[in-house]
Amino acid sequence: xxxxxxxxxxxxxxxxxxxxxxPTRFRPALLPKRAPRxxxxxxxxxxxxxxxxxxxxxxxxxxxxxxxxxxxxxxTDNHNPMKDIEVTSPPDDSIGCLAFSPLALPGNFLIxxxxxxxxxxxxxxxxxxxxPKAQQMHTGPVLDVCWSDDGSKVFTASCDKTAKMWDLxxxxxxxxxxxxxxxxxxxxxxxxxxxxxxxxxxxKTLKFWDTRSPTPMMTLQLPERCYCADVVHPMAVVxxxxxxxxxxxxxxxxxxxxxxxxxxxxxxRCVAIFKDKVNKPTGFALGSIEGRVAIHYINPPNPAxxxxxxxxxxxxxxxxxxxxxxxxxNGIAFHPAHGTLATVGSDGRFSFxxxxxxxxxxxxxxxxxxxxxxxxxxxGNIFAYASSYDWSKGHEFYNPQKKNYIFLRNAAEELKPRNxx
Amino acid sequence: MTICHFFLxxxxxxxxxxxxxxxxxxxxxxxxAPPSQGTGRGGWGAHNQRYTNVVQPSNxxxxxxxxxxxxxxxxxxxxxxxxxxxxxxxxxxxxxxxRFSALSSEQNIGNSYRDEEExxxxxIIKDMEVWESSGQWMFSCYSPMKEKPNISGxxxxxxxxxxxxxxxxRANNNIQNYINSVQQLVNQWRNRLLELKTLxxxxxxxxxxxxxxxxxxxxxxxxxxxxxxxxxxxxxFPLSSSSNxxxxxxxxxxxxxxxxxxxxxxxxxxxxxxxxxxSALGVTSSSRSATSIGFGSQSASSAASFSFKKPETAxxxxxxxxxxxxxxxxxxxxxxxxxxxxxxxxxxxxxxxSESGNSLFGQSVSxxxxxxxPAPPAATSIVTSDKLFTPKxxxxxxxxxxxxxxxxxxxxxxxxxPPIELLNV
Numbered sequence: 001x002x003x004x005x006x007x008x009x010x011x012x013x014x015x016x017x018x019x020x021x022x023p024t025r026f027r028p029a030l031l032p033k034r035a036p037r038x039x040x041x042x043x044x045x046x047x048x049x050x051x052x053x054x055x056x057x058x059x060x061x062x063x064x065x066x067x068x069x070x071x072x073x074x075x076t077d078n079h080n081p082m083k084d085i086e087v088t089s090p091p092d093d094s095i096g097c098l099a100f101s102p103l104a105l106p107g108n109f110l111i112x113x114x115x116x117x118x119x120x121x122x123x124x125x126x127x128x129x130x131x132p133k134a135q136q137m138h139t140g141p142v143l144d145v146c147w148s149d150d151g152s153k154v155f156t157a158s159c160d161k162t163a164k165m166w167d168l169x170x171x172x173x174x175x176x177x178x179x180x181x182x183x184x185x186x187x188x189x190x191x192x193x194x195x196x197x198x199x200x201x202x203x204k205t206l207k208f209w210d211t212r213s214p215t216p217m218m219t220l221q222l223p224e225r226c227y228c229a230d231v232v233h234p235m236a237v238v239x240x241x242x243x244x245x246x247x248x249x250x251x252x253x254x255x256x257x258x259x260x261x262x263x264x265x266x267x268x269r270c271v272a273i274f275k276d277k278v279n280k281p282t283g284f285a286l287g288s289i290e291g292r293v294a295i296h297y298i299n300p301p302n303p304a305x306x307x308x309x310x311x312x313x314x315x316x317x318x319x320x321x322x323x324x325x326x327x328x329x330n331g332i333a334f335h336p337a338h339g340t341l342a343t344v345g346s347d348g349r350f351s352f353x354x355x356x357x358x359x360x361x362x363x364x365x366x367x368x369x370x371x372x373x374x375x376x377x378x379x380g381n382i383f384a385y386a387s388s389y390d391w392s393k394g395h396e397f398y399n400p401q402k403k404n405y406i407f408l409r410n411a412a413e414e415l416k417p418r419n420x421x
Numbered sequence: 422m423t424i425c426h427f428f429l430x431x432x433x434x435x436x437x438x439x440x441x442x443x444x445x446x447x448x449x450x451x452x453x454a455p456p457s458q459g460t461g462r463g464g465w466g467a468h469n470q471r472y473t474n475v476v477q478p479s480n481x482x483x484x485x486x487x488x489x490x491x492x493x494x495x496x497x498x499x500x501x502x503x504x505x506x507x508x509x510x511x512x513x514x515x516x517x518x519x520r521f522s523a524l525s526s527e528q529n530i531g532n533s534y535r536d537e538e539e540x541x542x543x544x545i546i547k548d549m550e551v552w553e554s555s556g557q558w559m560f561s562c563y564s565p566m567k568e569k570p571n572i573s574g575x576x577x578x579x580x581x582x583x584x585x586x587x588x589x590x591r592a593n594n595n596i597q598n599y600i601n602s603v604q605q606l607v608n609q610w611r612n613r614l615l616e617l618k619t620l621x622x623x624x625x626x627x628x629x630x631x632x633x634x635x636x637x638x639x640x641x642x643x644x645x646x647x648x649x650x651x652x653x654x655x656x657x658f659p660l661s662s663s664s665n666x667x668x669x670x671x672x673x674x675x676x677x678x679x680x681x682x683x684x685x686x687x688x689x690x691x692x693x694x695x696x697x698x699x700s701a702l703g704v705t706s707s708s709r710s711a712t713s714i715g716f717g718s719q720s721a722s723s724a725a726s727f728s729f730k731k732p733e734t735a736x737x738x739x740x741x742x743x744x745x746x747x748x749x750x751x752x753x754x755x756x757x758x759x760x761x762x763x764x765x766x767x768x769x770x771x772x773x774x775s776e777s778g779n780s781l782f783g784q785s786v787s788x789x790x791x792x793x794x795p796a797p798p799a800a801t802s803i804v805t806s807d808k809l810f811t812p813k814x815x816x817x818x819x820x821x822x823x824x825x826x827x828x829x830x831x832x833x834x835x836x837x838x839p840p841i842e843l844l845n846v
Contacts, residue, residue: 094584096581115584115588140585141584141585141588143581159585182581182585184581202582224577225577225579225582227579241562241577241579242562242571242577243562243564243571243577261567261568262564262567263567265548265563265564265565265566266557266558266561266562266563267558267560267561267562267577267579269579288561289557289558289561290557290558290561291557314555324555325555325556325557326551326555326556326557327557328557328558328580390580391580391581391583391584391587392558392580393556394583394603395583395587395596395599395600395603398587
């Protein structure tokens with residue numbers, strides 16, 4: 001330019017490996033440009049597993065007849081545009097939570113809690129077949145489930161203000177916790193010197209339970225109703241109503257570590273802790289109802305630079321200022337090996353993101369129902385997401401006849417982080 | 422040197438590093454992120470290219486709170502990345518419009534930093550517009566900026582709570598009840614939204630004082646975070662529909678109590694910052710509280726949990742009356758003087774200790790209570806009361822002992838404020 005010093009790039013570099021020092025460091029993710037997937041009419045339900053499972057319906061546990069209408073799918077519905085594996089005999093009402101078994105348990109077992117007051121367990125085999133194994137009931141909708149670290153017990157939290165411990169070997173469930181309001185979150189804490197169950201409830205308390213005793217080991221007050229929580233030892237994060245956000249440290253005994261100003265403007269909906277390269281929890285991702293996720297590090301070297309928020313689950317209002325539709329982020333899950341994250345939203349899509357490269361890896365096609373929950377299995381090969389109504393549009397859009405699904409997707413490849421060079 | 426014509430258009434990619442001259446006073450360039458920051462201005466560069474003839478400086482009237490021309494390195498909400506290669510054109514174009522707006526009007530020349538308040542207000546207006554048009558969840562709290570407290574009038578309800586209410590009503594066969602309550606909540610939301618969208622002077626004044634009340638003051642003995650936001654009549658009182666009347670009556674009462682209290686209170690606890698324009702707030706809250714309605718589901722615990730007022734005749738006030746990070750529910754006041762002790766102890770810390778007996782915060786409560794620094798800006802919502810200090814005679818001997826001791830012992834922390842005699846300020 002004018003015989004001056006360095007060449008000015010004529011356009012920002014779009015190559016991933018661009019070494020030029022142009023100011024635009026972040027490029028949109030370079031996915032190969034494929035033709036957009038058309039919503040082809042469904043020929044037949046794809047899952048071959050279903051055929052084999054017909055015989056199992058009659059034989060195993062009482063899942064009820066709700067699941068058998070799988071084959072009645074019409075040709076033009078969009079309930080599985082991603083052609084993922086459907087879990088057999090899914091719950092009859094909205095699915096609130098999903099959890100895969102931990103590493104200690106050989107094989108993969110999936111637990112789902114639903115608004116039909118039940119908790120169901122499936123075994124997921126390597127060929128994709130899902131075998132319903134057992135179920136337990138509460139007297140209210142089940143809002144959260146988690147596994148113990150050895151994989152022998154499942155803890156379930158419900159709107160009936162109790163939490164139960166389900167021993168899978170004996171198929172017995174006993175109540176281990178009591179609150180004064182529905183229990184929204186439940187997590188198992190395994191510390192070197194103690195282990196307990198942490199329950200967060202809408203009665204604004206966080207209680208820690210030794211499963212053998214009817215009184216809590218500890219109760220911590222929250223500023224507001226607990227909306228979501230996550231635990232990765234020795235850190236726990238609880239997000240409450242009115243944009244409350246508290247971090248706890250769990251060494252020795254749980255104590256409040258810091259209260260954080262919420263990086264989001266609206267109601268918190270889901271939270272997930274991520275770890276750094278040496279497997280220590282170092283921050284969390286917080287999702288709100290406003291289609292936005294905030295990545296927040298606990299002790300970053302440069303907070304203004306390291307913490308950021310990104311928009312997701314919004315309809316792309318094309319070009320002009322046509323208002324977009326904004327959907328809530330219903331769940332966030334981090335891939336256990338790659339550290340990349342998945343978000344699911346009320347728009348019926350899931351997306352994979354790489355927070356270090358700050359790029360999006362993939363967005364799914366739109367399902368016909370919101371995706372209400374998601375989780376990864378212990379090694380990150382399977383990504384499970386539940387398609388069911390999350391009440392994001394009120395009771396008018398609630399259709400009790402609509403089927404709810406849980407899909408399983410092979411996540412080993414799609415969640416590899418982008419090499420940022 | 423040559424004048425950088427990209428800078429004049431507001432899209433110089435090199436910012437401070439640019440080797441051409443950036444004339445100051447010719448307008449500021451919008452993008453305030455120097456390349457070295459490497460902030461996630463995602464599709465920024467790419468989208469810049471799409472702007473061939475769009476940015477005419479005179480088109481834009483007001484800057485907004487997004488980015489703007491502030492180089493202080495503190496972007497709101499951290500750098501906001503707009504992900505998504507393809508379709509994000511809209512959002513980032515909206516973004517860039519806002520960025521460039523700093524360029525725009527002559528008002529900006531020579532006055533790079535608009536009044537922060539006005540920025541906030543404009544941001545609020547914009548957010549309200551988006552909220553209304555985007556179909557996002559209505560019953561959510563809202564705050565215009567990261568450090569600010571929640572704006573009053575937006576109670577927080579999660580979809581699960583409404584879902585559960587519906588199921589309960591369905592079980593009792595009174596779905597109509599549910600529908601009515603939801604309808605009222607929706608109307609309330611809409612009214613508040615309109616209020617905020619079309620800011621007239623009184624709402625403006627109320628808002629501004631609300632937002633300004635987040636002042637951090639180190640308080641003498643008790644080390645409160647000093648954050649008080651007086652969200653009068655705030656956060657819709659969740660009431661079961663039957664108890665609507667009595668609740669709104671008492672909330673009225675509490676407002677007047679509060680108003681008179683705040684005018685008369687001493688300033689030892691920095692409570693003076695709590696006095697917003699009473700009349701304005703009285704007005705707005707009165708219009709709101711009459712219609713506030715909510716679900717009575719989370720009520721029972723209010724006795725145990727410190728953050729609410731004790732349940733009144735109206736029963737369930739529970740849940741969202743309390744904005745954890747600074748919004749205080751005026752509702753708190755309508756109970757007896759024992760409750761105003763709310764102000765005495767760092768709210769979230771000690772209270773349950775005496776109630777439930779085993780609330781621990783890992784370190785001694787006094788450490789938490791006395792430390793101003795770690796207390797986040799909006800940590801405690803201190804509600805003034807008619808009396809800030811209890812007279813010595815009102816305290817039980819054990820409470821007196823606690824006050825006289827050097828440190829509070831966990832489990833015995835008094836709920837009432839200390840007697841004035843014992844304070845060494």
